[in-house]
Amino acid sequence: MIDLHGSELDEMIIAEKKQVAIEYHNEAWADGISDGIETEILAETAISTAVTELVRRYGETEVLDMIDSLRKRIEFGEFRHDRSLQ
Incomplete structure (x- = not known):
């Protein structure tokens, strides 16, 4: 049996929602690109x-x-595609 405290469960739900949102955005982005809309x-x-x-x-x-x-965060390079995670 998994025993999660309220805040841990809330964090997991938020993380899952963010992942789904990213997937929606990626799909919309790909659709736009395939329709010829510039990035x-x-x-x-x-x-x-x-x-x-x-x-x-x-x-x-x-x-x-x-x-x-x-x-x-931009100035610290957080959003660079070539950044390395440590």
């Missing part, structure tokens, strides 16, 4: 859609803080 257009519209939803839900100040955090 820059796909990326910009994905970011715009996400930011619009986040601002609607959390407000501009929270989203600006999130974007500042993302900027730092």
